[in-house]
Every structure is written in C-alpha cells, then in structure tokens.
Amino acid sequence: MTADALMASLERAGHRVTTPRRVVAQLVADREGHFTAGDLVDDARRRHTGIGRATAFRTLELFTELGLVERVDLPSGSHAYVACEPVHHHHAICTSCGRALDVAEAGLGPALDGIARRLDFQITSHRLEVFGVCAACRRGATR
Amino acid sequence: MTADALMASLERAGHRVTTPRRVVAQLVADREGHFTAGDLVDDARRRHTGIGRATAFRTLELFTELGLVERVDLPSGSHAYVACEPVHHHHAICTSCGRALDVAEAGLGPALDGIARRLDFQITSHRLEVFGVCAACRRGATR
DNA sequence: ATGTTATTGATACTGTGTCTCATATGAACG
DNA sequence: CGTTCATATGAGACACAGTATCAATAACAT
Structure with missing residues (x-):
C-alpha cells in the first residue's frame, strides 16, 4: 500500500x-x-x-x-x-517481527453458523486474530 | 461464578x-x-x-x-x-445487553490448519470474538 | 501472641486519546 | 489568478486508563 x-x-x-x-x-x-x-x-x-x-x-x-x-x-x-x-479479512500477527499477514475468510462460515445455531445468537460481526511465527522468522531472519 | x-x-x-x-x-x-x-x-x-x-x-x-x-x-x-x-473458549458478546456467552472451540481447528498451511505460519494462539444480539435481546427483553 | 512477608491505599506519574479554538489552507468559483 | 469559505490544522488543555512507589497494615505459619 x-x-x-x-x-x-x-x-x-x-x-x-x-x-x-x-x-x-x-x-x-x-x-x-x-x-x-x-x-x-x-x-x-x-x-x-x-x-x-x-x-x-x-x-x-x-x-x-x-x-x-x-x-x-x-x-x-x-x-x-x-x-x-x-475487504473483510483477518490478520495473522507474527509475534517475532510484528508483521501482519492478511488472512482471507478461510472457512470460518460453518463454524460461525454452528455457534449461531447452538447459542441462538444472531451474529452481526466477528473478529479472528491469530498469533504465531511467520515463515521468514522461523528461518531465522528476525528482521 | x-x-x-x-x-x-x-x-x-x-x-x-x-x-x-x-x-x-x-x-x-x-x-x-x-x-x-x-x-x-x-x-x-x-x-x-x-x-x-x-x-x-x-x-x-x-x-x-x-x-x-x-x-x-x-x-x-x-x-x-x-x-x-x-478453559480455552471464545466469547459471543451481545451488543445490546453486554452479556458474554461462552463459545466452545467449535470446529475452528480445520480453519486454523488451513490458514497455517496456506500462509506457512506457525500458529501459537488465536482469539475469536463474535458480536451480535442474543436470543433474550431479540425477544425484546433488553435487560 | 509474634514475626515475616504479601498486600494495601494514597499519591504521583506515564501514556493514550479527545476536545477546543484560533489560525491556516485547499479547492471551487469567478 | 485572486477571493471565499468550509475544512483541516496545531497547540495546548483535558479526561481517562493503567502503572510505580512506598510507608502502613493485615494474613498466616509458627
């Protein structure tokens, strides 16, 4: 960007x-x-x-x-x-370098539907944040 | 509690x-x-x-x-x-009454696996927050 | 009961984010 | 181009969240 x-x-x-x-x-x-x-x-x-x-x-x-x-x-x-x-998406945030990778919707739909049904809850929005280590950092390039 | x-x-x-x-x-x-x-x-x-x-x-x-x-x-x-x-779980937060319902893991596993694979990202933790309206509030009891 | 140690409350402090308002500036128009 | 006016700016005051310090206090094992 x-x-x-x-x-x-x-x-x-x-x-x-x-x-x-x-x-x-x-x-x-x-x-x-x-x-x-x-x-x-x-x-x-x-x-x-x-x-x-x-x-x-x-x-x-x-x-x-x-x-x-x-x-x-x-x-x-x-x-x-x-x-x-x-566009709607989520983030995978690397706890090592701080970069955020965009994550497409990725099959969350069924899980959300299940939640809505089981809890009788009308979902209007959701947020998923994933934390971990990206490929670059795992290979040792910590910056 | x-x-x-x-x-x-x-x-x-x-x-x-x-x-x-x-x-x-x-x-x-x-x-x-x-x-x-x-x-x-x-x-x-x-x-x-x-x-x-x-x-x-x-x-x-x-x-x-x-x-x-x-x-x-x-x-x-x-x-x-x-x-x-x-225990590990997520929350469905009602934007009307503010109550938080506990959400069990709910089939997020496959979606997370997909993310990890596609992005070559080693996931260490994640957080899902769902916002919406609970059953009680939809029925009109806003408190 | 008593001594040790964790805990407490007052206070000061650091940050973060918002608000106000006088001044400056972009862009639409002539 | 210059004028005009709504919009945007920066300084500083403010409100609030959260943390650190430290002397005084209270829990708990003995």
Missing part, C-alpha cells in the same frame, strides 16, 4: 488532500508490520515534519474509517494499526 | 485471602456481562467499600492470570472483562 494509493482513496471519498495527510500516509506506507498511534507520532517528530499529535490521530482515524488501515488488538492489550486492503 | 468460588481458586493458587480481594470478588460476581476496570472502581466507591484504585486493578489482573476472568477487546477499542470458566 503506497502513500499515493492512500491519498487517492482519501480523495475519492471526498476528503481534502492536504500536506499533513500526505505526510501521515507516507509514514504509514513506510511502516512494516503493526504500529501504534504513538509510533507514528514519534516518527513524525523524528523526521521533523511539523505534524501535530491531534492530526496524526485524526488521520489514522480517517484511514481506519475508509478501511485503508485496520486496528488490531494485540494480546498485550495495546491498540495497533496495520495497512491493509479494504 | 460466585465470589466464594473466586476466592477458593485464589487460595488454591497460594494467594492470600484478604478482605479487599473478597470485596472485588463480590463486585465481579454481581456483574452481569462485561465490565471495565473503571466500572469496578466506580462500583467500589458507590458501595463505600474502602477499596483503592490500585487494588481493584491488581485484583482484576490476578483473577485474569488465574483464568477466572478473561479480557475481551470490544469493537470500541476499550478493554473489558468477563467472568468465565478457566
């Missing part, structure tokens, strides 16, 4: 294309794996962009609304974001 | 049985559905127990470690807890 692609989606949705937003888009695009809002704020300061805290949070929220970035809740309880394609 | 059961597990694990912990256990037992740490602190103050903020957090953390209570991440991003049995 490039910064340009992010900005294009933003414009398509009727939002203004501004310099601060372009900067945040670039920071997101430059990130590997997941990151917190705080990480982005730090990046912004380190690179001497004049991006304010509030703007970083707001832009991230905007990207999330547009589905360009998704929030994942790490086992530690902190909130992280990952850039991803705007 | 009664307050006594909570305290019994606590004692079995070699922790001291103290009055503040008993109070927190009672607060947890009296709760329906999910609640945040802040909710418990408020309960404690409202009932004029002399429980300090730190103790409420600490006790909740302790219960979580022992698996007597489990943390769930709500779609809103806030952290909530639910009392539950200490």
Whole structure:
C-alpha cells in the first residue's frame, strides 16, 4: 500500500488532500508490520515534519474509517494499526517481527453458523486474530 | 461464578485471602456481562467499600492470570472483562445487553490448519470474538 | 501472641486519546 | 489568478486508563 494509493482513496471519498495527510500516509506506507498511534507520532517528530499529535490521530482515524488501515488488538492489550486492503479479512500477527499477514475468510462460515445455531445468537460481526511465527522468522531472519 | 468460588481458586493458587480481594470478588460476581476496570472502581466507591484504585486493578489482573476472568477487546477499542470458566473458549458478546456467552472451540481447528498451511505460519494462539444480539435481546427483553 | 512477608491505599506519574479554538489552507468559483 | 469559505490544522488543555512507589497494615505459619 503506497502513500499515493492512500491519498487517492482519501480523495475519492471526498476528503481534502492536504500536506499533513500526505505526510501521515507516507509514514504509514513506510511502516512494516503493526504500529501504534504513538509510533507514528514519534516518527513524525523524528523526521521533523511539523505534524501535530491531534492530526496524526485524526488521520489514522480517517484511514481506519475508509478501511485503508485496520486496528488490531494485540494480546498485550495495546491498540495497533496495520495497512491493509479494504475487504473483510483477518490478520495473522507474527509475534517475532510484528508483521501482519492478511488472512482471507478461510472457512470460518460453518463454524460461525454452528455457534449461531447452538447459542441462538444472531451474529452481526466477528473478529479472528491469530498469533504465531511467520515463515521468514522461523528461518531465522528476525528482521 | 460466585465470589466464594473466586476466592477458593485464589487460595488454591497460594494467594492470600484478604478482605479487599473478597470485596472485588463480590463486585465481579454481581456483574452481569462485561465490565471495565473503571466500572469496578466506580462500583467500589458507590458501595463505600474502602477499596483503592490500585487494588481493584491488581485484583482484576490476578483473577485474569488465574483464568477466572478473561479480557475481551470490544469493537470500541476499550478493554473489558468477563467472568468465565478457566478453559480455552471464545466469547459471543451481545451488543445490546453486554452479556458474554461462552463459545466452545467449535470446529475452528480445520480453519486454523488451513490458514497455517496456506500462509506457512506457525500458529501459537488465536482469539475469536463474535458480536451480535442474543436470543433474550431479540425477544425484546433488553435487560 | 509474634514475626515475616504479601498486600494495601494514597499519591504521583506515564501514556493514550479527545476536545477546543484560533489560525491556516485547499479547492471551487469567478 | 485572486477571493471565499468550509475544512483541516496545531497547540495546548483535558479526561481517562493503567502503572510505580512506598510507608502502613493485615494474613498466616509458627
């Protein structure tokens, strides 16, 4: 996901294309794996962009609304974001390098149907998060 | 899950049985559905127990470690807890009344295997959260 | 009863995320 | 191009969650 692609989606949705937003888009695009809002704020300061805290949070929220970035809740309880394609899917998060792989729906349907039936529960949404170690990290390349 | 059961597990694990912990256990037992740490602190103050903020957090953390209570991440991003049995399972959270139903493993295995194979990813843990409306709420009893 | 040790509560502190508001800026229009 | 005006920005204040410190206290084995 490039910064340009992010900005294009933003414009398509009727939002203004501004310099601060372009900067945040670039920071997101430059990130590997997941990151917190705080990480982005730090990046912004380190690179001497004049991006304010509030703007970083707001832009991230905007990207999330547009589905360009998704929030994942790490086992530690902190909130992280990952850039991803705007279709329904889940994430496999590598606990070693922090990268998030997209996981397609993957036969969860029957399991969900079973749950709905057994519990007489009307499912409106669900979230699956898988944690583990990716192939690259297993081969020893921990970065 | 009664307050006594909570305290019994606590004692079995070699922790001291103290009055503040008993109070927190009672607060947890009296709760329906999910609640945040802040909710418990408020309960404690409202009932004029002399429980300090730190103790409420600490006790909740302790219960979580022992698996007597489990943390769930709500779609809103806030952290909530639910009392539950200490075996691996997932939760179906009713967005209307806030109650959490326990969901047994439910045929997730094949789906996870598929993910592991396709992505060449070694899964160490996973979390499934299902949101929707429970049977009672669908019938109109919103509390 | 008593001594040891875990636990407690007050308080201070670190972070995270939101809100406000005066100022600045994009883009549509002339 | 310049003007206009809604939108977006940044600084700072704020609200809240969670953690750390530490002297005082209470559990429990003896």
